[in-house]
Amino acid sequence: MSTVTGIDRRSAAPMYDQLRRLIVEHIENDRLQPGDPLPGEHRLCEQYGVSRTVVRQALAQLEHEGLVERVKGKGTFVARPRTAESLVHTLVGLFDEVERRGGHVRSDILRHETIEADAEVAAALEIAEGSPVVVLTRLRHVDDDAWSLSTTxxxxxxxxxxxxxxxxxxxxxxxLAEHGITATHGVRSAEATVATHEQAGLLGVSAGSALLRLRSVSRDGASRPIEFFIAYHRGDRSRFEFQLGPDSAQGTLVRIP
Structure with a gap:
């Protein structure tokens, strides 16, 4: 660990929060990288003279903040940073969201063809069932990590x-913009779900792992639907951020039947 002072038992700050800060300093000072192991609970107890309860509280807070990840039976590791996405409340796409933060998105094209619209797609695009639509399914990678599975x-x-x-x-x-097709407004929703065996295999997670499901319909200036997509994002790699204001009303709580 780093050569910081240690736990100050006279401080008003809770011991778990002091330990949390010590671990963060260790990560920063020693320039640990995502995937690097951290000392185990027993070693932290010995080194800082604190109880296992304090250690677990500190690690739980760090895990909540996305700084570490704990793997049962293996230990605690420096976490990979999560992508902070604004995809729910804006019309930006994953590619543009990541690129503007200096990251890179690569897509495996799993399907790209013309098909007949089923009932759900037809309703979303406000066309007759059976009408021709173009379907595009992509496995999206952010900086070479499988991130989301989307169908448009x-x-x-x-x-x-x-x-x-x-x-x-x-x-x-x-x-689309190069061809004069631009989305001006739309509706997006996000809900929690779990990975099917097929989704898990593509995203590199275990079946039943947490996913975030986005459903979106985008419209052009004439209010015509131009795109409908459903995307599944890995819950351990993404978080969604909302910009809030005292007079904003960008979200609606929807009761799921």
Whole structure:
């Protein structure tokens, strides 16, 4: 560990919070990288003369903050930073959100073709069931880590401009904008779910792991739906941030039947 003073028992600060700060200093001073191991509970107890309860409280707080991750039977490790996404309350896409923070998004294109719209897709895009739509399924990687699995449906005249385009390292929204197709408003929702066996295999998690499910319909200036997508984001790699103000009303609590 680093050469900081240690626990001050006369301080008004709780011991678990002091220990938490000591661990953070250790990570920073020793320049530990994501995946590097941290001392175990027993060693922390001995080194700082605190109880296991204090150690567990400190580690739980660090885990909540996304700074460490605890793996049962293996220990505690420096966590990989989570992507702070504004995807719920803005029309920005994952590619643009990550790129503007200096990261990189790469997509594996799993499906990109014209199909007939089923009832759910037709209702979302406000077209007749059976109408042709372009479907695009992508496994998204952020800085080489599997991050999300998304499927996008577009009306044929919108989606046809994407057919043949290389979207492995490009923004779908930017491509549409090049053809004069721009989303101006829409509705997005987010809910918790768990990974199916198929989703888990693609995202590199265990079946039943926590996922965040985004459902979105975007519209153009004439209020015509131009895109409908459903995306599953790894819960251990993403968090969603909301900008709040005293007079803002950007979100609505929806009761799920």
């Amino acid at each position: 449906w577009m009306p044929q005249d919108v989606g046809e401009v994407t057919l043949g385009a290389d979207l492995r390292d490009a923004s779908l929204y930017a491509l």
